[in-house]
Amino acid sequence: MCDAGKLVVLGSVNADHVLQVSDFPQPGETVLGHGYRVVPGGKGANQAVAAARLGASVAFVACLGDDDFGLGQRKSFAQEGIDTSAVMAVKGCATGVALITVSSAGENCIAISAEANAHLTPDQISSHLSLLGDASFVLMQLETPLETIELAAQQARAGGAQVILNPAPARQLPDALLEHLFMIVPNETEARYLTGQKIENEHDAERAASLLHDRGVEVVLLTLGRHGAFLSRDGRALRIPGFAVAAVDTTAAGDTFCGALVTALQEGRDMVEAVQFAHGAAALSVTRMGAQSSIPLRQEVEDFLLDQAKYSNTCLPLGITGVVADPHEIANVSGRAGIEFILESARQVPMDIHVMLPSCVPATAFENGGSVLRAQDLRPLYQEKGVIGLAEVMDYPAVFKADADMLQKLEDAEMAGCRIDGHGSGFDLAQLNAYAAAGIRTDHECDSAQGLIDRVRRGIYTLVREGTVCRDLLSLLPAIDEKNSRMLCFATDDKHLDDLHVNGGVDNNVRLAIAHGINPATAIQMASLNAAQCYGLKNIGAIAPGYRADFSIVSDLENLSFEKVFKNGALVAENGRILDPVRPDICPPGRGLLSSVRIPSVSV
Structure with a gap:
């Protein structure tokens, strides 16, 4: 209001x-x-x-x-x-x-x-x-x-x-x-x-x-x-x-x-x-x-x-030059067409939008959002430019019960050399072991310091989440140190638009971590090099010979004030403003994506 x-x-x-x-x-x-x-x-x-x-x-x-x-x-x-x-x-x-x-x-x-x-x-x-x-x-x-x-x-x-x-x-x-x-x-x-x-x-x-x-x-x-x-x-x-x-x-x-x-x-x-x-x-x-x-x-x-164009225009001035995204909401309704729309529109923006294929459409066997994606539907998409893995496996009963289609999805991701994201909310050690054995090597649902330690010990990257609804960063801080920080990245999960506009995205995670005692170099590394290596993204995440020139100039490490942001060596944002914004209509959605709600007309 x-x-x-x-x-x-x-x-x-x-x-x-x-x-x-x-x-x-x-x-x-x-x-x-x-x-x-x-x-x-x-x-x-x-x-x-x-x-x-x-x-x-x-x-x-x-x-x-x-x-x-x-x-x-x-x-x-x-x-x-x-x-x-x-x-x-x-x-x-x-x-x-x-x-x-x-x-x-x-x-x-x-x-x-x-x-x-x-x-x-x-x-x-x-x-x-x-x-x-x-x-x-x-x-x-x-x-x-x-x-x-x-x-x-x-x-x-x-x-x-x-x-x-x-x-x-x-x-x-x-x-x-x-x-x-x-x-x-x-x-x-x-x-x-x-x-x-x-x-x-x-x-x-x-x-x-x-x-x-x-x-x-x-x-x-x-x-x-x-x-x-x-x-x-x-x-x-x-x-x-x-x-x-x-x-x-x-x-x-x-x-x-x-x-x-x-x-x-x-x-x-x-x-x-x-x-x-x-x-x-x-x-x-x-x-x-x-x-x-x-x-x-x-x-x-x-x-x-807030399609990919607007998201890119919003995030680049915040020093965010790339993200890993899971389009499971649009896939729940529009299936493969929704994923293909996200991939195509992501290619039209300067920001890197790396896409994980939704693993659970529907999320569980008890839901019906309009689409079903089986392993055979996802398999061809691993050949698409921009696809880097299998998104959060939230249907954990299917993993524990060795559901044939779920195991096939996990195997296809492994064969493609891709990362598999987890969703280990409230898991005990036996469940974490099962996920790790299934090849699931990240988790953003950790909400305790001990949970972070348990995941890192099993070779599971912990994505320290600070979103709009779920805010776990402060709970996990006591477990973060120089020894385990290389297995840690930042995540926002669900970030509401007003929160993104006022507080920022992953940059806010970095800022908050620094404010609570994390070494600035460690916090920045969690948001850059660690994430790139976790997802197998080559030649990004660091300033070094042979690496892509994605970097920012900040005037204050504590407040993380971005003066200039460079993408592929070009200045794209300065003092909080995008220099050459992408038009929001650069990749309009097709008719099928805008006609998914089907209810009878209501008369009064």
């Missing part, structure tokens, strides 16, 4: 009546449809819900009917964490209505009837003007009376808020409104209504933006559908690409984009990063049916954006 003030959304609330059709009907034509349902919608409501789900502090100013749908929506807004003190029920009036047809190509056609939305008049909002005056951002659309939007823009701008308008539905607008806007976010059709300029290329977009600047708008962000967005401000313009996904329903994509955009700006992100965040949220929304039902959660957007 952002602490930078409140976002106020002023806009409409609708009951969306949705019907799916193969193709839109021509004038006078009747077509058969299917999948009819009534779902929550309205541009204002959609944008408020999007911002709330994505982490903004949101207040909503709106009118809805005193019918069951409207009263249910007010309760739903509160459950989303939205301030509903200015959501007003109009006695004897119906909630707004939208009639939506969705084609098989995912496009939509919408007709609306204002109903209660028409009652959002200047008099109606007069008691809530202080809410607008105290806001940091105000987001509006054009499904409510224009005179109310003008008053709200004036009040908000006078109070120092940044006013953002999504001018939909398309219509002409007076300069008296435009001059109070910080930003306008039209699509191509809406921009043509406002400027008379047809948008067919970037030159047209730049001309339309210039006309809007002349009328007083500071920032123009023209959305271009699958071509991304065109940003114009401060005399500069650029196109920011979106993401290629398989669209199912584009309803509320623009609303999701706007809600995400303002959320990111509220958090203090720069404009380009905010647009990229909005692209990610909108891309996810079009892969799902419905309006508010399609709006993703914050974690979903972060996960979508």
Whole structure:
């Protein structure tokens, strides 16, 4: 949740009546449809819900009917964490209505009837003007009376808020409104209504933006559908690409984009990063049916954006030039296709992402995530560039019972000359012996000093874990010394995105170890040379003749402040910033990876 003030959304609330059709009907034509349902919608409501789900502090100013749908929506807004003190029920009036047809190509056609939305008049909002005056951002659309939007823009701008308008539905607008806007976010059709300029290329977009600047708008962000967005401000313009996904329903994509955009700006992100965040949220929304039902959660957007490209951009400034990764989550759902996507996208980034093949898909015989990977499915992947081993063997009963397929997986990894990772949570000595005998030579589940000693004595590399949930480093410190440190590496296991952003990754492990008395040279070696030798990675992990020039320059060993980071001899990051970031859409996921959730439509 952002602490930078409140976002106020002023806009409409609708009951969306949705019907799916193969193709839109021509004038006078009747077509058969299917999948009819009534779902929550309205541009204002959609944008408020999007911002709330994505982490903004949101207040909503709106009118809805005193019918069951409207009263249910007010309760739903509160459950989303939205301030509903200015959501007003109009006695004897119906909630707004939208009639939506969705084609098989995912496009939509919408007709609306204002109903209660028409009652959002200047008099109606007069008691809530202080809410607008105290806001940091105000987001509006054009499904409510224009005179109310003008008053709200004036009040908000006078109070120092940044006013953002999504001018939909398309219509002409007076300069008296435009001059109070910080930003306008039209699509191509809406921009043509406002400027008379047809948008067919970037030159047209730049001309339309210039006309809007002349009328007083500071920032123009023209959305271009699958071509991304065109940003114009401060005399500069650029196109920011979106993401290629398989669209199912584009309803509320623009609303999701706007809600995400303002959320990111509220958090203090720069404009380009905010647009990229909005692209990610909108891309996810079009892969799902419905309006508010399609709006993703914050974690979903972060996960979508934090692919290998974003991870590389985030970690290189932290001195992390390579990682060993286990893609078992995506493999649980998408199987071999998910692994191949990880391998292909990993090849597109400067950071080294070494992949371990998931050993347990599903994790146990009692689970079903959608895919099953047997030894014969994994065997060909050992020939793929970037594959260096078999990932954590968490199905320990299969090992102890000598399950035929599990033993085959272990044998295949040994024959390929690869490392096998363990998962020895709570193991006694007999179980550790069994794992070691099976060729499993690493473990990140150690949580005690004695456990570390027991593993090292059996030739098992201990990966000292300090993640977001499981934090074992301080418990293991008493057992770490110069004699056994060569059998020790660092691991994060699961690292939540906010934790990675605030505290770092393996660099945080090194920093914490040094702060608690581990020799800096030993701690750094555990995060570099030890890890490289553990996984059989040649010519990395040290500064020496014949080794790859992956290294960092730090100003302070205790705080591990990275001034410069070099990858393959080239400067890639300086003073905490990536110098040449990889575009997040460099390797978009295929359709199959974005259509794995299959549940029936839900109607209300």
